[in-house]
Amino acid sequence: MEQSILNSYNEAKRLYALHGIDVEQVLEQLAEIKISLHCWQGDDVKGFLNKDKELGGGIAVTGSYPGRAGTPEELRRDLEQALALIPGRHKVNLHAIYADTEEEVELDKLEPKHFENWVHWAKEQGLGLDFNPTCFSHEKAKDGFTLSHPDKEIRDFWIKHCQASRRIAESFGQALGQPCVTNFWVPDGYKDTPVDRLSPRVRLKESLDEIFSEKIDESYNIDAVESKLFGIGSESYVVGSHEFYMGYALSMGKAVCFDAGHFHPTEVISNKLSSWLMFGDRLLLHVSRPVRWDSDHVVTMDDELLEIARELVRGQLLDRTHIGLDFFDGSINHIAAWVIGTRNTIKALLRAMLEPVETLKQIELSGDYTSRLALVEEFKSYPFGAVWDYYCAKQGVPVREGWLSEVKKYEQEVLLKR
Ligand SMILES: C[C@H](O)[C@H](O)[C@@H](O)C(=O)CO
Ligand SMILES: [Mn+2]
Numbered sequence: 001m002e003q004s005i006l007n008s009y010n011e012a013k014r015l016y017a018l019h020g021i022d023v024e025q026v027l028e029q030l031a032e033i034k035i036s037l038h039c040w041q042g043d044d045v046k047g048f049l050n051k052d053k054e055l056g057g058g059i060a061v062t063g064s065y066p067g068r069a070g071t072p073e074e075l076r077r078d079l080e081q082a083l084a085l086i087p088g089r090h091k092v093n094l095h096a097i098y099a100d101t102e103e104e105v106e107l108d109k110l111e112p113k114h115f116e117n118w119v120h121w122a123k124e125q126g127l128g129l130d131f132n133p134t135c136f137s138h139e140k141a142k143d144g145f146t147l148s149h150p151d152k153e154i155r156d157f158w159i160k161h162c163q164a165s166r167r168i169a170e171s172f173g174q175a176l177g178q179p180c181v182t183n184f185w186v187p188d189g190y191k192d193t194p195v196d197r198l199s200p201r202v203r204l205k206e207s208l209d210e211i212f213s214e215k216i217d218e219s220y221n222i223d224a225v226e227s228k229l230f231g232i233g234s235e236s237y238v239v240g241s242h243e244f245y246m247g248y249a250l251s252m253g254k255a256v257c258f259d260a261g262h263f264h265p266t267e268v269i270s271n272k273l274s275s276w277l278m279f280g281d282r283l284l285l286h287v288s289r290p291v292r293w294d295s296d297h298v299v300t301m302d303d304e305l306l307e308i309a310r311e312l313v314r315g316q317l318l319d320r321t322h323i324g325l326d327f328f329d330g331s332i333n334h335i336a337a338w339v340i341g342t343r344n345t346i347k348a349l350l351r352a353m354l355e356p357v358e359t360l361k362q363i364e365l366s367g368d369y370t371s372r373l374a375l376v377e378e379f380k381s382y383p384f385g386a387v388w389d390y391y392c393a394k395q396g397v398p399v400r401e402g403w404l405s406e407v408k409k410y411e412q413e414v415l416l417k418r
Contacts, residue, residue, distance in 0.1 A: 001390075001393045001394070002393070002399075005386075005389050005390055005393050005399060006390070008383065008386035008389065008390075009023075009386050009387060009389070009390035011383070011386065012382075012383040012384075012386040012387050012390075013387075015382065015383065016354055016382070016387075019356040019359060020356060020358070020359070021354055021355075021356060023354070023387055026350070026353045026354060026387075027387070027390075027391055027394070029353065030088070030346065030349060030350055030353060030391065031087075031088055031089075031395070033088065033318065033323070033346070033349060034088070034089065034090050034091050034128060034323070035086075035088070035090045035091070035323050035324075035325065035342050035345055035346060036090065036091040036092065036093040036128075036130045036181070036322065036323065036324035036325065037079065037082065037083070037090060037091070037092050037093065037325060037338055037342060038093045038324060038325050038326055038327075038328075039075060039079065039092055039093060039094050039095065039098055040095055040098075040328055041325070041327060041328050041329075041334060041337050041338050041341075042068065042069045042075045042078050042079065042334050042335075042338070043068045043069045043070070043075060043334070044061040044063075044068055044328060044330045044334075045059065045061055045095075045137075045328055046068075046097075047095060047097025047098050047134065047137070048071070048072060048097065048098055048099060048100065049096075049097045049098075049099055049105065049107070050097065050137065050138065053137045053138065054137065055136075055137055056136040056137045056138065056141055056142065056187070057135070057136025057137065057141065057187035057231065058136075058144075058187050058189075058230075058231025058232040058233045058234050059136070059187075059231065059232070059294070059296070060232060061296075061328050061329075061330045062329075062330060062331060063329060063330030063331025063332070064330060064331075065330055065331055065332055065333060065334065066415060066416060066418070067333070067334065067411060067414070067415025067416060067418055068330070068334050068418075069334070070418065072098070072100035072117060072118070074418065075098070076118075076121050077414070078334065078335050078415075079092060079338075080125065081335050081406075081407075081410050081414075082335045082338040082339050082342070083125070083127075084397065084406075085339045085343075085397055085398055085403040085406060085407070086338075086339060086342045086343055086346070086397060087343075087346065087391055087392050087394075087395035087397045088346060088395060089126055089127070090127060090128075090342070091127055091128035091129060091130055092118075092122065092127055092128075092129055092130070093129075093130040093131070093132065093183075093324050093325075094115070094118060094129060094130070094131055094132070095131075095132045095133075095134045096110055096131070096132065096133050096134040096161065096164075096165055096168075097134040097137065098118075099114040099115060100114065100115065100116075100117040100118055101113075101114040107133075107134065107138065107157075107161040107164070108157050108158075108160035108161045108164060109164070110161070110164045110165070110168060111164065111167070111168070112167065112168050112171035114168075115168055115171070115172070119171070119172060119175045119176065122172075122176055123175065123176060127176075128172075128176055128178045128180070129172040129176060129180055130169075130172075130180055130181045130182070130183070130322075130324060131165060131168060131169040131172060131180050131181075131182045131183075132165070132182065132183045132184075132185065133158075133161050133162045133164075133165035133182075133184060134161075135147065135158055135161070135162075135184075135185070135186045135187065136186075136187050140154050140157050140158070141158075141187070144187060144188065144189060144190070144191075144233055144234060145188045145200070145239075146158040146186045146187070146188055147159065147162070147186050147188065147203070147204050147207035147208065147211075148186070148188045148200040148201070148203040148204040148207065148239045149188075149203070150199075150200075150203070155203065155207055158186075158207070159207050159210050159211055162184060162207075162211040163210075163211055163214060165182060166182055166211065166212075166214065166216055166221060166223070167214075167216075169181075169182040169216075169220070169221040170216045170217070170220045170221045172220075172221075173217075173219065173220025173221050174220050179218065179219055179220060179221060179222050180220065180221050180222070181221075181222045181224055181255070181284055181322045181324070182221055182222070182223050182224065183224045183225075183226055183257050183284060183286075183324070184208070184211075184223065184224065184225050184226065185225075185226035185228070185240070185257070186204070186239070186240055187228075187231055187233075187234060187238075188200060188204065188234070188238065188239040188240065189228075189230070189231060189233075189234025189236075189237050189238035189239055190234060190236050190237040191233050191234065191235055191236060192235075192236050193236045193237065194236065194237045197237060200239040201239055201244055204239050204240060204244070205248060208225070208248060208252075209252075212252060212254070222255060222282070222322070223254045223255065224249075224254060224255035224256065224257040224283075224284040224322070225240070225245045225248060225249055225254055225255075225256060225257060226240070226245070226256075226257035226259055226262070226284075226286065227240050227241055227242040227244065227245040227246075227256075227257075227259075227262060228240065228241075228259070228262040228294070229241070229242070229262055229263055229264060229294075230294075231294065242262075242263070246276070249280060250279055250280055253281065255280065255281070255282045255283055255284050255322070256276055256280060256283050256284070257283070257284040257285070257286055257324075258272060258273065258276070258283060258284070258285055258286065259285075259286035259288055259294075259326055260285075260286065260287060260288045260289065260290060260304065260308070261286075261288045261289070261290035261293075261294035261295065261296060261326075262286075262294060265290070265292065265293070268304050268307065269285070269304075269308065270304060270307035270308045270310070270311050273308070273311045273312070273315070273317060273321075274311060274315050274317070277315070277317050277320055277321075281320065282320040282321065282322065283317075283320065283321050283322070284321075284322045284324060285308070285321060285322070285323050285324060286324055286325070286326035287299050287305070287308065287323060287324065287325050287326065287327075287341070287345050288325070288326045288327050289302065289304075289305075289327060296326060296327045296328050296329070297327055297329060298327050298329050298332070298337045298340050298341045299325065299327060299340070299341035299344050299345055300340075300344060301344050301347065301348060305344060305345065305348045306348050306351060306352065308348070309345075309348035309349045309351065309352035310352040310355070312349070312352070313349065313352040313353050313355075313357065314352070314355075314357050314361075323345065325338075325341055325342060325345065327341055333407055333411055333415070334415075335407050335410065335411075335415075336404070336407045339403055339407065343403075347384075347388055350384060350387065350388055350391065351384045354379075354382065354384050354387060355376075355379050356375070356379070359375070360372060360375060360376065363375065
């Protein structure tokens, strides 16, 4: 390790120690946190089943940056490249449409065997896997409804797909010795104001009940449900609203997935986590960045990211939280997007861990809001960057922007030749 990195780290360690913060211990804790890298950033949410299908479900990718992965091998190689530039050991989050198979298989007929290559790879790389049924970009979802569709035949197709997805997830958990988190998100909703808001919700609940009726050991698979305020084409009404899934998850013992882009523009998920975890057992995060709408921009070190990290750290909620990413930007290098978003998420957690939480809580309790504001603001310029640099070097990944030249090299040697 470069001497200058070590010197800066030692000085930072001394400053943090003055506030009772044990930096070595913080770094040990940080190394335990897994971030789930969403595979769909690598190919603009195309997938490998039904490749020719348009992206549906009211989500959109803009940009046509060259080099996106076109095969499972390319996607794995790209993920390896990204992971080599990110400190720590993490997970990869797959959608059902990323099945790696030569077979022409419908979504309701998917089996663990269609994901065997992913499992072998994950084992070899020491990664965990998470999973999602893909209830969009499909003929049977083209009118905007899936699990709450009025037509029972269509509903049954999606129920079977979700049941198949849970079995695949269970096989991941069994093979990899760590639970797979399966997230259920459906786009169902109306563009314009509906007359009947209740019936689709009754149908969605019934479908979910059927999907979850099969008992699966939570040491292999953990179910999460993801709400949304609106999507393209479902501006006026989404069946799986926040209130719907809060109620469903609480009554059924499921996790809630909070996507940072799925609420009103002035609403933040950081303010919701502690409330949920008072009543629910665990949560899933979709760390994303909405710009004016659910635009799924790459995660930056903005106030909300830091506030999410602080909530998890200050409330000791990390043990009950699964952290996943959910952004897709087709206008920049696909691997750089992963690296920027994931490094920022880890860095935000580190920053939050390097705050004098207990002192701040005491100050707040005593009513000394002047000191609270003063300390919080001063800590924003404490030398967390020196600790981050040391952590990256210790974990064997590039320090500071050193990763960028590696991505550019990979772009020249691999991506631009696709
Ligand atoms: C591809 C993901 O499942 C999707 O982004 C979902 O999680 C979501 O956030 C939809 O807006
Ligand atoms: Mn999401």
